[in-house]
Amino acid sequence: MESPTRFELLAELQGTLARRGRLHTPHAVIETPVFMPVGTQATVKTLSPEEVSTIGARIILSNTYHLHLRPGEEIVAGAGGLHRFMNWPHAVLTDSGGFQVFSLASMRKITEAGVEFRSHISGEKRFLGPEESIHVQNALGADIIMAFDECPPYPAERDYVLQSLQRTLRWARRSQAAHERSDEQALFGIVQGGMAADLRREAAVAMTEMDFPGYAVGGLSVGEPKPLMHDMLEVTTPLLPRDKPRYLMGVGAPDDLFEGVLRGIDMFDCVLPTRIARNGTVFTANGKAVLRNAQYARDYLPLDEDCDCYVCRHYSRAYIRHLLKAEETFGIRLTSYHNVSFLVNLMDKIRLSIENGSLLAFRQHFYDRYGYNG
Amino acid sequence: MESPTRFELLAELQGTLARRGRLHTPHAVIETPVFMPVGTQATVKTLSPEEVSTIGARIILSNTYHLHLRPGEEIVAGAGGLHRFMNWPHAVLTDSGGFQVFSLASMRKITEAGVEFRSHISGEKRFLGPEESIHVQNALGADIIMAFDECPPYPAERDYVLQSLQRTLRWARRSQAAHERSDEQALFGIVQGGMAADLRREAAVAMTEMDFPGYAVGGLSVGEPKPLMHDMLEVTTPLLPRDKPRYLMGVGAPDDLFEGVLRGIDMFDCVLPTRIARNGTVFTANGKAVLRNAQYARDYLPLDEDCDCYVCRHYSRAYIRHLLKAEETFGIRLTSYHNVSFLVNLMDKIRLSIENGSLLAFRQHFYDRYGYNG
Numbered sequence: 050m051e052s053p054t055r056f057e058l059l060a061e062l063q064g065t066l067a068r069r070g071r072l073h074t075p076h077a078v079i080e081t082p083v084f085m086p087v088g089t090q091a092t093v094k095t096l097s098p099e100e101v102s103t104i105g106a107r108i109i110l111s112n113t114y115h116l117h118l119r120p121g122e123e124i125v126a127g128a129g130g131l132h133r134f135m136n137w138p139h140a141v142l143t144d145s146g147g148f149q150v151f152s153l154a155s156m157r158k159i160t161e162a163g164v165e166f167r168s169h170i171s172g173e174k175r176f177l178g179p180e181e182s183i184h185v186q187n188a189l190g191a192d193i194i195m196a197f198d199e200c201p202p203y204p205a206e207r208d209y210v211l212q213s214l215q216r217t218l219r220w221a222r223r224s225q226a227a228h229e230r231s232d233e234q235a236l237f238g239i240v241q242g243g244m245a246a247d248l249r250r251e252a253a254v255a256m257t258e259m260d261f262p263g264y265a266v267g268g269l270s271v272g273e274p275k276p277l278m279h280d281m282l283e284v285t286t287p288l289l290p291r292d293k294p295r296y297l298m299g300v301g302a303p304d305d306l307f308e309g310v311l312r313g314i315d316m317f318d319c320v321l322p323t324r325i326a327r328n329g330t331v332f333t334a335n336g337k338a339v340l341r342n343a344q345y346a347r348d349y350l351p352l353d354e355d356c357d358c359y360v361c362r363h364y365s366r367a368y369i370r371h372l373l374k375a376e377e378t379f380g381i382r383l384t385s386y387h388n389v390s391f392l393v394n395l396m397d398k399i400r401l402s403i404e405n406g407s408l409l410a411f412r413q414h415f416y417d418r419y420g421y422n423g
Numbered sequence: 424m425e426s427p428t429r430f431e432l433l434a435e436l437q438g439t440l441a442r443r444g445r446l447h448t449p450h451a452v453i454e455t456p457v458f459m460p461v462g463t464q465a466t467v468k469t470l471s472p473e474e475v476s477t478i479g480a481r482i483i484l485s486n487t488y489h490l491h492l493r494p495g496e497e498i499v500a501g502a503g504g505l506h507r508f509m510n511w512p513h514a515v516l517t518d519s520g521g522f523q524v525f526s527l528a529s530m531r532k533i534t535e536a537g538v539e540f541r542s543h544i545s546g547e548k549r550f551l552g553p554e555e556s557i558h559v560q561n562a563l564g565a566d567i568i569m570a571f572d573e574c575p576p577y578p579a580e581r582d583y584v585l586q587s588l589q590r591t592l593r594w595a596r597r598s599q600a601a602h603e604r605s606d607e608q609a610l611f612g613i614v615q616g617g618m619a620a621d622l623r624r625e626a627a628v629a630m631t632e633m634d635f636p637g638y639a640v641g642g643l644s645v646g647e648p649k650p651l652m653h654d655m656l657e658v659t660t661p662l663l664p665r666d667k668p669r670y671l672m673g674v675g676a677p678d679d680l681f682e683g684v685l686r687g688i689d690m691f692d693c694v695l696p697t698r699i700a701r702n703g704t705v706f707t708a709n710g711k712a713v714l715r716n717a718q719y720a721r722d723y724l725p726l727d728e729d730c731d732c733y734v735c736r737h738y739s740r741a742y743i744r745h746l747l748k749a750e751e752t753f754g755i756r757l758t759s760y761h762n763v764s765f766l767v768n769l770m771d772k773i774r775l776s777i778e779n780g781s782l783l784a785f786r787q788h789f790y791d792r793y794g795y796n797g
Binding site: 091115127128136349365368371374377382 | 464465466468471508509720723741742744748749751752756
């Protein structure tokens with residue numbers, strides 16, 4: 050069966066692993082590297098689909114665990130799938146639910162079959178294994194779906210990580226076997242292996258043998274030091290097929306985008322921009338700004354003087370600070386819009402800098418202003 | 424001094440007091456009768472100014488009491504006034520703060536000078552009288568501002584209402600004297616008088632003598648039966664100048680729009696559409712619908728099958744119910760958008776029905792479907 054997605058490798062930046070590509074999916078053509086905003090519960094928090102599209106995003110991530118529990122995949126399927134349910138005409142990627150089961154649910158019991166857990170919403174007992182996850186994702190109908198995996202905690206004993214990895218590889222095969230819409234949805238495999246270089250290599254090789262149309266690197270940014278995450282990427286991506294997209298799951302701080310791209314990553318997703326926005330924190334070229342601080346009370350400048358997004362063209366820090374203090378939801382809507390724009394625009398510039406060979410210089414320039422020193 | 428607003432009386436509906444007019448203000452030309460959405464804290468809750476404009480509104484109300492306490496009028500003035508602060512290019516009306524002082528603040532002490540109260544936000548002691556209210560409203564810079572008044576509670580002793588009315592009339596004169604931007608902002612007077620027909624008449628005559636560019640009817644919809652509100656309107660509006668706009672403050676349920684228009688009202692404002700939206704209740708041609716009810720879980724119809732607003736064109740009841748249950752702010756944004764659209768669209772139809780003489784038949788048709796029987 051031919052994959053419903055196709056990856057074009059357009060250019061590689063000499064001396065780095067950075068790549069410029071184009072991912073064709075049933076609902077959108079996506080320029081890579083790409084940052085994917087997260088719409089956990091079938092909505093990118095506070096934003097309309099038109100706004101997410103105006104920002105420039107053409108693919109978003111939605112969470113299988115959340116949608117399975119509420120409203121339930123059959124209600125989404127009844128609307129004609131996730132795209133129509135949420136009025137998003139572009140591409141969607143759903144995760145497998147594995148990570149959320151481990152991070153949100155209680156009373157988890159892992160067996161070879163899958164994971165028994167209690168819903169963090171209703172408290173009731175539920176079960177999710179490879180077949181269940183793929184069944185849910187087939188019903189949701191995203192362009193890209195993910196194999197069911199276990200994301201081991203950090204730190205973890207090597208023995209546990211090894212056993213977990215072997216199980217994740219078996220679950221990946223069962224995910225492939227369970228997939229009933231491979232003509233419409235591309236199933237990506239996930240490379241686990243904790244913080245052990247040899248296990249990461251083993252996972253990359255084993256997953257590649259299973260021949261997925263794309264590969265994710267999972268289990269990173271789980272509390273480990275950043276240099277360790279970078280090491281794991283460096284041992285993993287060179288072993289993945291050059292002509293397939295590579296997705297670093299749940300990672301997306303500005304520096305992570307640079308460092309991931311330089312290590313061969315094509316796709317990123319992260320709740321960071323919308324999560325910090327709801328606390329009133331915004332990205333700016335000069336680093337993060339905490340808008341509730343009194344210094345912004347009479348500051349009529351835009352959130353980021355270098356940004357030309359809708360928010361920065363029309364609203365002042367003083368106004369947005371007022372909305373946040375007054376607990377008006379329009380305030381977190383404006384900070385969310387700006388933060389998602391910031392990462393999408395940053396990725397636009399990263400793509401351009403791969404094309405014209407200036408990525409390393411651009412990274413240095415960005416870090417200098419942002420106040421990031423590795 | 425000529426008023427910065429001008430009211431054109433375009434047509435009157437024979438056999439009723441209903442009028443079709445056009446109010447020219449510095450920032451917008453407003454077709455009347457008009458429903459004005461409320462942006463208490465310099466934002467129509469959950470909506471962007473572009474959305475409020477797309478819905479068709481050209482004038483919104485903002486609350487002087489709230490903006491005085493937070494962020495403070497000097498911060499709004501520093502941005503260039505309320506229009507620029509909130510990115511709303513059309514007309515704004517600010518109330519006097521009187522009503523909010525009585526309904527929200529604690530420890531109120533009324534003297535001839537004004538009202539001493541404790542802020543409902545900080546608890547600190549504040550003072551608002553006619554001069555202070557007008558000073559704040561001059562700084563906010565709305566197109567239409569209101570004289571400082573007292574809105575007596577319901578029920579209230581006749582003696583109290585009489586004394587309160589006399590004080591409100593004196594405050595109205597002091598409001599006129601304190602107004603420093605009468606070339607840019609039109610100051611409207613407010614007719615009080617509680618539920619006593621003779622006091623309402625006395626107030627209407629006395630306010631008319633003060634020659635305001637527009638007149639509000641205040642102190643209604645404060646708990647009295649609707650027929651009593653209608654009686655008070657019927658004794659008041661005929662005594663107000665025919666060539667000046669008449670504004671019924673804080674009133675705006677669908678039936679109130681019909682009944683107010685039929686009694687000579689040109690302007691309405693109400694928090695009802697956005698307030699009930701935040702509880703998940705929406706207006707439909709067939710009456711109000713409570714979206715959290717289980718009956719809507721698999722209902723893929725639009726909120727109101729007769730509505731062609733953005734929300735009804737793109738989203739289902741099932742999706743919006745999911746967002747409300749999941750506590751996603753996009754849910755209350757969609758219900759707010761629809762409810763404000765519903766009242767703005769209803770007023771469009773009311774204006775048309777005044778023009779073509781069908782207002783009474785339209786009211787009957789609307790009430791029959793909506794399930795309203797007076």
